[in-house]
Amino acid sequence: MRKIIKEIKKIHSISDYKKLCKKVFNKIDYVFNERLVGNIQAYYYLSRQRNKTERENDKIKIIFLCQELSLWGKIEPVFEKMKEYPEIETIVLAIPHHDMTNMDSPEHYTDVNRAYDYFGKRDDSVINARISETEWFDLKELKPDYVFYQRPYDHYLPIPYKSKNVMKYSRICYLPYGYFDSYIFECVINRNFMRYVSIFFADNMDSFSLVKKQFHQNIKSQKSILTGYPILEEVIKRSDQYVKKEKQWNKQIMWTPRWTIDDSLGGSHFFMYKDNFVEYMEENSDDYFVCRPHPLAFENFVKEGLMTLEEVNEYIKKYDECKNGEIDSSTDYLEKFLNTDVLITDISGIVIEFFLLGKPIIFCGSYAGMTESYQEVFSTFYVCNSWEEIVSILNKLALNNDSLKEKRVAVLNKIKNQHRGATNRIIDSLNNNDV
Template sequence: MEKMFNKKLELFIDKYEYMKKFFYFSKNGINEYLLSKIDLNDKVAIWGAGEHTEKLLQLINIENINILCCVDKSKEKRGLYIEGIRIVQPCEIKDYKIDTIIISSYSFRKEIREEINKLSSMYKIVDFYDKYDLGFPFFYKYLNANTMLIAITVISIFNDIKAMGYKVDKENEKKVIEIIAQNNFDIEDIKRKNGVLNRNLLHKHEDNYDEGSKIKVDFFFQYPQGWTSLETVWKSFNEDNRFIARLIQVPFLQEFKDIFSDDSRKFLLDSNIPFIPWYLYDIDEEKPDIVFYQSPYDELRPKEFSSREIYRKTRIAYIPYALEIGGGDLNYRLQFNLFLHNNAWMIFARSKRHKEMYRKYSSNKGKNVVVTGHPKIDAIYKLKDFNVDREMAKMVKGRKVFIWNPHFSIGSDPLSNWSTFNIWKDIILDIFEKRQNCFLIIRPHPLLLERLDKECEESIPKVKEFKDRISKMGNVYIDRNFDYRHSFAISDALLSDASSFLLEYLATYKPIMYLPNKNGPSLNEDGDIVEYYYKAYERKDIEEYVDMVANGFDTMKDIRTSKIEEYLGIVDGKVGERIKNCVLEKYDFENVSI
């Protein structure tokens, strides 16, 4: 084990050093790489005339490289110029007596290489993704986050080796110290935010993963706020002798996220749940029979965990990360028609209505979708058994408790702006300031919480004043727990933008108020559930709702709760078990058929 950890540490150190040299300092790195591959007298062509080439030509020192043309198959681009260089068709390249061709594409680099080889095997091909295929082009917007992720992972591996009583190779230790110094890292702060692995929590995959008679199921766990999507499913598999079920901790890459915090790792460590950290996982070695995904978005995880990579190697199962309620073409594509949606082995829908949305919006017409209910509703069904944060419960002091759940999509884009946070933030504080018999728990979307913490004045005007006001009020609290069940369990009612909570909270039988954004996108087919909720269009609507709940009334309860089964499916706490049984039935059928 010590040797394996040191080998992984060395691998990530090498990856970091390369990324930093070549990508993090793009201009110097790219020029240095090209000059090392291209002879001084070479006649050079760049293959590709799109965004990638525009970005590349802005960085290249053209005076040092004899670039004669850009090549593109598009007839519409023929004869045009990009950064002063003429665009030609592939058949014209011979007229320039080219020696070297630079592939300027990430997504189509393999196809371009094949095209070049068809023209001639004599061309020298330069592709600066050859050494490391990092999963994104050099101008990728999450470039810095990816580079820092590798650096932080180096520190985490180093800390893990030490915590487990192993020795770090001297050369590796020297390089780790250099990385810490280069980035001004506080190693104790990283340890505090990300925790350290111990032998009891490292899933002992080397002992039991070769039991051939058992079905091997790995769960890719990326973010703790979505633990309720996997919890009862993982437990059902884990408690069944026919399976080997393991949690694989995978980083979550997203804008505004604190790159120094690996939330999924910290959550599993704090919860004493055994797992395998992403840096130890190699699917080619592990060979799982099935992999469960928590999110459909490949750009938000390291490339080796992308659904496009995993699809070629094993079966993919997907449990939607939320109870989707947002509408609009962009959202329909993101929620129902990405690569993972169309190529997953199985997808689990919460209801017949939900399956119909897959049939309507996914290219494969929802052929891989089965109705089981959603595991998040298992969590609500068992809410009475949940151990609530004692400090939160003490803070409430017997008052009527309201959750306010604002979305993160602040902005003017009508295609994605569901948030009403800036509309209501001061008004809602006014309302609760005057009602000390009530308590407000602000439970923002995790990305909005990041903006609040970073005090992004551009997206949240007067954010410092807002936070300062909360600190002076005795009946308002921002819930930062990974698990929203603390808030659900102690609350009496909900106020929410368009979000998963509008459906999840329905299973609590408690009052719900919807905060519509008249300038935002529509809701999906399940969005008509809000016709059975209270709605806020002006201040008095919220005031009347708060007063009604404070006085113990809920005039829409009967009509609202009569819709639970239609929108959420069966609510019996057994969704995890149903998903396991569906997986087993299909897996056994396929293997018998073979």
């Protein structure tokens, strides 16, 4: 009401009045169609899925949507483990990337389907979602029992694969693509998407409780299950198996800047430190430097007018021309983590993965909206508010002066036990029809 009153005060002409009316009616239309009608549809189809007494397939057919390869590692342990079960059939539906620089065009997808190219070389059970420029594979034909989504954002997906369409014939499953350690990550539990989800596999107690509250109106058809995070279980396993290689460099330093400068979403220190990082890399030729921006960072910086495409390419070129550095965009970033000695980072859902390796973390700025359970983890970070502070900590660590090591190890040993068995808990809940 206050917003409407403010708008009314701005009216000085018939044109202003028409603009206000349009805003009000658009809002009413959104509330009615997107919220009310969407909630009714969700309740109806979720109930219908729950009341199914017989499967349409001999095996449990589970589809994994893959559009962003950088996020595949979050669910890959579950996908690979399911292959060991003869009663389960798994299929990957590979969807081309949606170009953020052309968000105004809802059907703008890259011509190259990187996900299909990746899986086509290693897995037979993959389907190219794109049949032609105007035609998409009909997922409904597969009669899936469950469909796993990578992200809770329908606006990146082609219309046939949006959750409100898929939930009409299959149960939707969702495992967060980022560890829930801050309430700014409620975006990974998007309400508009979550109303269509049948099963949410919670990475920790915070996300479990939050989603359980969201599901309270449809509790019989929607389940929030506390399973732990499969990627953390994978980190633990690979860390235990890791054999240190003979180092070419004195140490490896990795920087993972965030994708947005919006402080309400955690903010990014990329523009504050991007030149410092390059200069430090050039001055310390005995060390190796990895810059791994969020997968959407450069696209978003261009979209927001913070950088031009030419400036992005010029920045990447600086690393290409330097023998002791790289811009990393590899699918398997865990391999980079294992070889990294120190992580410099903004707020990020992957920090917890590096933390479980027991290595020092230099955190830039403050951790906005941190959950209570994550405060113990955060207390083991070296928090810096300037480049000079970052260099000071790096110098101390180079002299093996790691004052937070003992505390870090104690905290990570507690967390490890919460995630061991996460993959099996997810599969067992589906296989035993507990949901």
